[in-house]
Amino acid sequence: MPTAEQWRLVNELNLQSKPRRELAQGAVWLSLEAMDKVRMQFRRIRADVSEWHGITYDDNSIGTPDWYRNRTEWTTALNSLYGDIHFLLISLRHLDLSFRMLRRHLPQELELEAVRAKHNEFLKGVGGLRNHLEHIDERLEAGVSDFGSVNIDGTSFEFDNDRIEIGPEQEARVEEFFRDLLTACRAIADRQREGTVGGKP
Numbered sequence: 001m002p003t004a005e006q007w008r009l010v011n012e013l014n015l016q017s018k019p020r021r022e023l024a025q026g027a028v029w030l031s032l033e034a035m036d037k038v039r040m041q042f043r044r045i046r047a048d049v050s051e052w053h054g055i056t057y058d059d060n061s062i063g064t065p066d067w068y069r070n071r072t073e074w075t076t077a078l079n080s081l082y083g084d085i086h087f088l089l090i091s092l093r094h095l096d097l098s099f100r101m102l103r104r105h106l107p108q109e110l111e112l113e114a115v116r117a118k119h120n121e122f123l124k125g126v127g128g129l130r131n132h133l134e135h136i137d138e139r140l141e142a143g144v145s146d147f148g149s150v151n152i153d154g155t156s157f158e159f160d161n162d163r164i165e166i167g168p169e170q171e172a173r174v175e176e177f178f179r180d181l182l183t184a185c186r187a188i189a190d191r192q193r194e195g196t197v198g199g200k201p
Contacts, residue, residue, distance in 0.1 A: 006032065009182055013189040017105035024105045028185055031098035034091055035178050041088035042171045048081035049154030081150060085157050085166055089130035092174070096126050099181060111184035119177045128162050 010032050017024035055074045061067040103112050116123070129148075136147065139160070148159040155167025164170070 006178075006182060009186060013185055015106070015185060015189050016192055020105075024102060027098050027102035027105060028182075030101065031095055031178070031181060034094040034098055035174075037091040038088065038095060038174055041084055041091055042166075042174075044084040045081065045088065045154070045166055048077060048084055052077040052081055052154065078150075081154070082148065085148075085150070086130070086133050088166060089126070089133070089164070092126040093130050095174070095178075096123055099123070102181075102185075106188060109184070109188050111187050115177070115180045115184050118180065119173075122173055122177060125164055129157065129159050129164050133159070 010028050013025060013028060015024040015028060016022075052074070055070055055077060061070075099112075099115075103109075103116065106112060133148065144160050146159070148157060150157050150166075153167070155169070156163055156165050158164075165173075
């Protein structure tokens with residue numbers, strides 16, 4: 001869930017845009033909702049990885065009922081991890097789209113351009129893998145031979161030659177982006193109340 005402070009900040013912003021004055025504020029609410037889902041998915045991925053790592057079997061048990069049960073549990077845990085990675089990618093894309101929407105409706109604001117410049121590498125990486133997974137049939141027909149893979153630590157996901165971090169470093173990176181976004185929005189809202197635009201009187 002969004003922190004109480006972040007919810008309060010967004011609720012009090014009252015950003016205005018033209019020609020539809022409510023769309024900038026709507027974009028910030030959309031980003032808050034997306035960030036809530038991103039946080040949830042990182043928590044789920046940590047739980048999935050823990051469960052996945054906790055399932056083991058003895059080589060001597062191969063073919064026994066215990067082995068089949070453990071194999072089923074291992075496959076279920078891995079499928080849950082892949083499903084949560086996919087929804088993380090969707091949620092990150094929604095966060096990116098809400099930021100793009102905000103910039104479209106506040107195109108002259110220097111603070112938003114500064115956020116984009118600072119986090120450009122992160123923002124460029126959030127859409128490609130999601131697109132691969134949602135067009136897997138086309139990728140297979142084009143010659144890709146795998147369905148994606150997670151590294152043994154559960155901190156990165158790779159499909160063909162594309163790779164995205166899904167562990168604590170990426171989680172911290174997303175939190176930093178969102179903090180910077182809200183800080184920029186607060187500065188813009190304060191300036192709007194003072195009657196200035198784009199960081200200039």
